[in-house]
Amino acid sequence: MLKGILLVFFGACSFGILSTFVKLAYHEGYTLGDVTGAQAFFGAVILWVLFFFQSRTAGYKAKAVPAKTPWWKMIIAGTCTGLVSIFYYQCVKLVPNSVAIILLMQFIWMSILMEYLIFKKKPTGLQFLAILLVLGGTVLASGMVETSIGSMDLKGIGFGLLAALCYAGFLILSGRIGNEYAPLKKSALMITGACILIFIIFPPTFLFNGALGGSLLKWGLIISVFGTVIPPLFYAEGVPRIGTAISSILSAAELPVAVMMAGFVLQEQVSFLRWVGVVVILSAMVLPNLKYLKKGRGLEG
Numbered sequence: 613m614l615k616g617i618l619l620v621f622f623g624a625c626s627f628g629i630l631s632t633f634v635k636l637a638y639h640e641g642y643t644l645g646d647v648t649g650a651q652a653f654f655g656a657v658i659l660w661v662l663f664f665f666q667s668r669t670a671g672y673k674a675k676a677v678p679a680k681t682p683w684w685k686m687i688i689a690g691t692c693t694g695l696v697s698i699f700y701y702q703c704v705k706l707v708p709n710s711v712a713i714i715l716l717m718q719f720i721w722m723s724i725l726m727e728y729l730i731f732k733k734k735p736t737g738l739q740f741l742a743i744l745l746v747l748g749g750t751v752l753a754s755g756m757v758e759t760s761i762g763s764m765d766l767k768g769i770g771f772g773l774l775a776a777l778c779y780a781g782f783l784i785l786s787g788r789i790g791n792e793y794a795p796l797k798k799s800a801l802m803i804t805g806a807c808i809l810i811f812i813i814f815p816p817t818f819l820f821n822g823a824l825g826g827s828l829l830k831w832g833l834i835i836s837v838f839g840t841v842i843p844p845l846f847y848a849e850g851v852p853r854i855g856t857a858i859s860s861i862l863s864a865a866e867l868p869v870a871v872m873m874a875g876f877v878l879q880e881q882v883s884f885l886r887w888v889g890v891v892v893i894l895s896a897m898v899l900p901n902l903k904y905l906k907k908g909r910g911l912e913g
Contacts (some may be wrong), residue, residue, distance in 0.1 A: 616853025622866055628840045628869030631704050631712055632877050633838065637831040638705055645814030646823060648697045649831025652807035653816065655840030659800035666796050667705055674875065681790045683801055689789060690805025692782035697839075698810065700775035706768030709882045713870035714753045715772025720746050723780035730784075738899050745896035753871075753889025760820075795848030799819030803840050864894045 637647050666672050704712045721743035727733040735743075790798050818828055871890055874880040 616850040619846040619850030619853075620863065623843040623850065623882045624863045624865040625869045626842040628659070628713070628866040629837045629869055630835060631700070631709050632873040633831060634704050635709050635878055637828070637835070640827055640831075642823070642828055642831065643703065643814075644698070644702055645779075645810075645816075646818045646828055647701055647831070647835065648694070648810050648812055649807075649816050649818055650824075650828055651697060651835040651839055652694060652803060652810045653819075654832045655836035656800065658836060658841050659796060659803055661798040663794070663800050666794070670761050672794065675676050676794070677792055679790070679792050681792065686790045686793070686798065686801035686868055687805035687808070689782075689785045690754075690802030691809040692778050692785060692806075693802055693840075694806030694809035695778040695804050696775050696782060697806065698813065699771045699778060703768050703772035706765040706771065709874035709878055710753075710871045710880055710882055711764075711885065712768070713867060713874075714750055714773055714889070715769060718746065718750065718773060718776040719780040719783065720893075720896060722777055723783055726780055726784060742896040742899050743897070749889045749892030749896065751889070753886050753893060782876050795844065799840075799844040806840075809817045812895050820901055850886065864898070867893060 634647055700712065700716055703715060707715075724735045724743060728735055786798075786802070790801070793801070816822060824832070867890055871882055871887070875882040
């Protein structure tokens with residue numbers, strides 16, 4: 613059980629530090645297209661290489677089952693991941709890092725709403741309370757109480773909310789299609805879809821204009837490893853060990869890690885009131901899972 617807890621926790625922390633590296637890449641003059649393209653390209657290459665070696669093992673061949681979901685559907689579903697990167701990294705460019713991650717966390721209530729509208733899955737009372745806490749915590753954590761709305765970049769806020777919407781869509785899709793694929797192959801197919809979309813929107817000029825000869829190679833590898841390689845692999849291994857309820861709680865580690873990185877590495881000002889907002893949002897993630905914790909059902913697997 614401890615191994616599963618550590619895997620999910622470090623997977624969430626990996627997501628949390630991601631935006632800090634993106635911000636540092638921006639500081640060195642790289643563009644949105646450079647950052648998103650490099651992440652998707654290197655992420656796809658690494659995942660396909662890992663899957664190639666995994667597929668040659670006897671253990672994989674023994675467990676392999678015919679896929680019911682066509683590979684092209686996985687590619688299309690992966691475009692949601694590409695949109696998350698584009699919208700989120702544009703948000704990071706326009707607003708403080710600590711605010712960007714908080715906007716992304718709005719996927720909590722968005723995913724609940726989308727499941728209700730699409731699949732008629734009615735939210736519980738605790739989920740409704742979680743939505744209210746997320747909205748209230750966002751007001752505090754984003755600094756809206758301490759600064760006027762005119763001083764905030766409205767485009768950045770819009771891109772952050774779009775990223776959250778696409779992330780909610782990605783979670784719903786990834787949980788419902790392609791579960792018969794090996795985690796490595798599923799991740800590789802979806803990241804390939806993201807890569808194709810990003811290359812259509814931002815032609816990959818970084819591959820031949822000499823940018824990789826500078827520090828883009830370094831940032832591309834770092835961002836791809838922490839954003840598209842470690843989290844899906846750690847989650848695929850850790851979640852079955854401890855269950856989805858505990859995993860969703862541990863995933864909340866992404867938020868404080870991102871805010872801490874913004875404060876200590878990027879030297880962004882994070883006031884006490886904003887930390888209160890972070891705590892409120894974290895509590896919103898824990899509440900819907902309390903029944904599993906009380907009954908011990910979150911520890912299956």
